[in-house]
Amino acid sequence: MKRAAAILCGVVMMVAFASGAPNLHPTLPNPTQPSPNPTQPASASTVSYRVTFPEPEHHWMQVEVTFTGLGTRPLQARMSRSSPGRYAVHEFAKNIFSFEAFNAKGVALTPTRPTPYQWNVSGHDGTVRVVYKIFGDRGDGTYFAVDNTHARLNIPASFMWAIGLENRPVRVTFVPPAGSSWKIGTQLFPTSDPMTFTAPNLQYFMDSPTELSDFGLRSFTVKNPDGKTYDIRVAAHHDGSDADLDALTNDVERVVLEQGAVFGEFPAFETGNYTFLLDYTPHSDGDGMEHRNSTFTSSRLSIANPQQRRQALGTISHEFFHAWNVERIRPADLEPFNFTDANISCCLWLAEGFTQYYGNLLLIRAGFTAVSQGGIGFGGTINAVVNGSGRLVRSAVEMSQHAAYTDAAASIDKTEFGRSFISYYTYGAAVALALDLSLREMSDGAITLDDYMRLLWVTYGKPAGATPGLVARPYTLRDLRTQLAVLTKNKAFADEFFDKYVEGREVVNYERLMLQAGFVVRPRSPEAGWIGNVQVTPLESGGLTINPPQGNAVSPIAFGTPAYEAGLEYGNVIVTIDGQPATVETFGAMSRKKPGDTATLTLRRRGGQMVTTTITLKPNPALVVIDVEAAGAPLTDMQKAFRESWLGSKVK
Ligand SMILES: [Zn+2]
Known part of the structure; x- marks a missing residue:
C-alpha cells in the first residue's frame, strides 16, 4: 500500500526566467513521465494558442489561435456550449466581443455565423489565424475570470476550437501582464519554455483548467504498490500566510492518503503529478470541479481561519475522489464529452453521489470529523431521500438524467424541481450508504463498498486510454449491476438492489442498517x-x-x-x-x-x-440519526467493531 514520502512544506519552487515571470514547472520532478509524447515540439498540424491580457482590470483577455493544414475546406471555429462536470448548457460564445480572422499572409478574411456558437472562415490559404477578445469575471470551476490579481481559465469557457481538428495536438503560450508576478498552474504538459504547455488532443486540453496568479505552491509525494511515485501539488491563490498553506497541505495529505487506501493505489497521473488548483480569496466564486490530473476549486473561505480551512477540506476530499470516480471510472454516456450540447448521463448518482458519500466518509476516516457529531452527518442525506417528494416521481437514474436542467442551468420560468427533483449528489450518497451497509450486512463485514469501488477501478478505471484525455473502458448502467453480482457472487442481491433502489424508487430500511453501527434512525417528533x-x-x-x-x-x-x-x-x-x-x-x-x-x-x-x-x-416524518447511547441503549461490542471497520482509518 502507498506510503507518503516527505512533505515538502515551505519549499516554494520558483525560478526567475528571462521574461521576468517566474514559473514552476521546469523545476518540478516528473519521475513517472509516461506514455505518448505530448511534450514534443509543435508539428505542422498543431493548433497553437497565444494568450495575452492587455487590460486585466477590465476583465477580458485576447486569444490568438492558428489553425494550419486546413486544405481548401472552410474553417469551422466554435465555442463550447458545455463543460465537463457541469451538465447544463452555458453558451460560452456569448462573452466573445471581438472576432477577426486572417490568412497566412495576414490578409483579413470575413467570417460567417451559421450558429450562435460558430464562426466559419472560407477563402483562406490553408491557414487561418483567429484573434478574439472575451470577457469573463466569474472565477469558479465552470467559467473564466481575469482581473488584476489573477486569470482563472476554465478552458471550454475561454478557448475556441475547430470542428474536425479534435485529434490534433495543442500548444498554448501564456503571456502574463507586464509587471505581474503571475505563475502558471495547470495539468497541461510542460515544455522547455516555461510559459508554453501542450495537450495531446482537444479532450485533454479542454480538461486542463489553468490558474495564472502569484500563488503559493507546496507538494508531497505518494507511492504506489508498483513503486511509481507521483507528486501531489497544492497551488493556492490565497490570503493567508506561508504557515497557513503548510497547515492546509498537511491536511490535504491526510485526506489524499485515506483516498488512496480505498482503491489500493493512486491513478497513473499522466503528467506524473496531480495539482490542486485552489483559489481562496474574497472575490472567488464557490465551486469545485474535477479533472483528470487536477481540480479547480474556489471559495471565499480564508485558509488563515482554522475553521474555514477545515471547511475547505470537504470540497478537496470530494474532488480528489473524482480522480478515480468519473475521471477514469467513467460512464459511457460522458465519454468522450460532447462540448457542443448538454450531456445526459444515467449514472451521476454514482459519479457524483458516491463521490459525495466518500468525500464525507473519508474525512471521518482521516480523523477530521468526530463520529459522535450529530450522527456523522448522514441524517440529512437519509431524510432528504426517504422523505423527498421527488422520489415519488423519479428514480436515482432519472435524477441523473435531469442534470441538464438542474446543474446551474438558467431559465426564467418557474420550475417544480423543489418537489419533483432530489439532487443526484444527495440521492446517490443515500444509495452509497445503503449499498455499503447492505454489503456489510449480507457478508458479515467481509464485503464493503470499498471492494465494489476497487472492482470498478480495476475493471473500468485502470485500463489506460489510447491517449491522455480518453477513457479506454467506460461503463454502462448495466455494467454496474453486473459487477455488483460479480462482487457478491449473488445475482439476486444485485438485481434486487438495482431494481428497487437505483432504477426503482424504493428506499432501504436505514433504521435496521444503521443500527449495525450503533446509530438510531427515528422520527424527530412523531407525536406532532x-x-x-x-x-x-x-x-x-x-x-x-x-x-x-x-x-x-x-x-x-x-x-x-x-x-x-x-x-x-x-x-x-x-x-x-x-x-x-x-x-x-x-x-x-x-x-x-x-x-x-x-x-x-x-x-x-x-x-x-x-x-x-x-x-x-x-x-411528522422528519428523521434524525442519533447515537444509540443518546437513545438510552449501550453501544455493543459488535456495533463498536462495525463502526471501526466502516469509519476507522484504512491508512497503514
Ligand atoms: Zn463532484
Whole structure:
C-alpha cells in the first residue's frame, strides 16, 4: 500500500526566467513521465494558442489561435456550449466581443455565423489565424475570470476550437501582464519554455483548467504498490500566510492518503503529478470541479481561519475522489464529452453521489470529523431521500438524467424541481450508504463498498486510454449491476438492489442498517401533526397567501403531503381556518394539531374561485440519526467493531 514520502512544506519552487515571470514547472520532478509524447515540439498540424491580457482590470483577455493544414475546406471555429462536470448548457460564445480572422499572409478574411456558437472562415490559404477578445469575471470551476490579481481559465469557457481538428495536438503560450508576478498552474504538459504547455488532443486540453496568479505552491509525494511515485501539488491563490498553506497541505495529505487506501493505489497521473488548483480569496466564486490530473476549486473561505480551512477540506476530499470516480471510472454516456450540447448521463448518482458519500466518509476516516457529531452527518442525506417528494416521481437514474436542467442551468420560468427533483449528489450518497451497509450486512463485514469501488477501478478505471484525455473502458448502467453480482457472487442481491433502489424508487430500511453501527434512525417528533412544508404570508386585505416558488429555494407544495392532497398550492389565499379568519395565529394553531386531526379551510384560487377543503394531519416524518447511547441503549461490542471497520482509518 502507498506510503507518503516527505512533505515538502515551505519549499516554494520558483525560478526567475528571462521574461521576468517566474514559473514552476521546469523545476518540478516528473519521475513517472509516461506514455505518448505530448511534450514534443509543435508539428505542422498543431493548433497553437497565444494568450495575452492587455487590460486585466477590465476583465477580458485576447486569444490568438492558428489553425494550419486546413486544405481548401472552410474553417469551422466554435465555442463550447458545455463543460465537463457541469451538465447544463452555458453558451460560452456569448462573452466573445471581438472576432477577426486572417490568412497566412495576414490578409483579413470575413467570417460567417451559421450558429450562435460558430464562426466559419472560407477563402483562406490553408491557414487561418483567429484573434478574439472575451470577457469573463466569474472565477469558479465552470467559467473564466481575469482581473488584476489573477486569470482563472476554465478552458471550454475561454478557448475556441475547430470542428474536425479534435485529434490534433495543442500548444498554448501564456503571456502574463507586464509587471505581474503571475505563475502558471495547470495539468497541461510542460515544455522547455516555461510559459508554453501542450495537450495531446482537444479532450485533454479542454480538461486542463489553468490558474495564472502569484500563488503559493507546496507538494508531497505518494507511492504506489508498483513503486511509481507521483507528486501531489497544492497551488493556492490565497490570503493567508506561508504557515497557513503548510497547515492546509498537511491536511490535504491526510485526506489524499485515506483516498488512496480505498482503491489500493493512486491513478497513473499522466503528467506524473496531480495539482490542486485552489483559489481562496474574497472575490472567488464557490465551486469545485474535477479533472483528470487536477481540480479547480474556489471559495471565499480564508485558509488563515482554522475553521474555514477545515471547511475547505470537504470540497478537496470530494474532488480528489473524482480522480478515480468519473475521471477514469467513467460512464459511457460522458465519454468522450460532447462540448457542443448538454450531456445526459444515467449514472451521476454514482459519479457524483458516491463521490459525495466518500468525500464525507473519508474525512471521518482521516480523523477530521468526530463520529459522535450529530450522527456523522448522514441524517440529512437519509431524510432528504426517504422523505423527498421527488422520489415519488423519479428514480436515482432519472435524477441523473435531469442534470441538464438542474446543474446551474438558467431559465426564467418557474420550475417544480423543489418537489419533483432530489439532487443526484444527495440521492446517490443515500444509495452509497445503503449499498455499503447492505454489503456489510449480507457478508458479515467481509464485503464493503470499498471492494465494489476497487472492482470498478480495476475493471473500468485502470485500463489506460489510447491517449491522455480518453477513457479506454467506460461503463454502462448495466455494467454496474453486473459487477455488483460479480462482487457478491449473488445475482439476486444485485438485481434486487438495482431494481428497487437505483432504477426503482424504493428506499432501504436505514433504521435496521444503521443500527449495525450503533446509530438510531427515528422520527424527530412523531407525536406532532404535520401538513407538509407550507409557508404563508399575511395579506393586508386579510387571509394568508401561500408563498410562490422562487427558483428552487421555495418549492411548490410537495407531492404526497396532507397539504397537496387537500388541494393547497402556492398563490392560493387561505381565507378561513376552522371557521375563523386565517391569520398567523389560526394557521399556527392548525399546525399544532395531532396526527389524525382535521382542519377545514376555505381557499381563494386564481380568478377568485372559492373552495372548501378538509386537511387531515399526518405524523411528522422528519428523521434524525442519533447515537444509540443518546437513545438510552449501550453501544455493543459488535456495533463498536462495525463502526471501526466502516469509519476507522484504512491508512497503514
Ligand atoms: Zn463532484
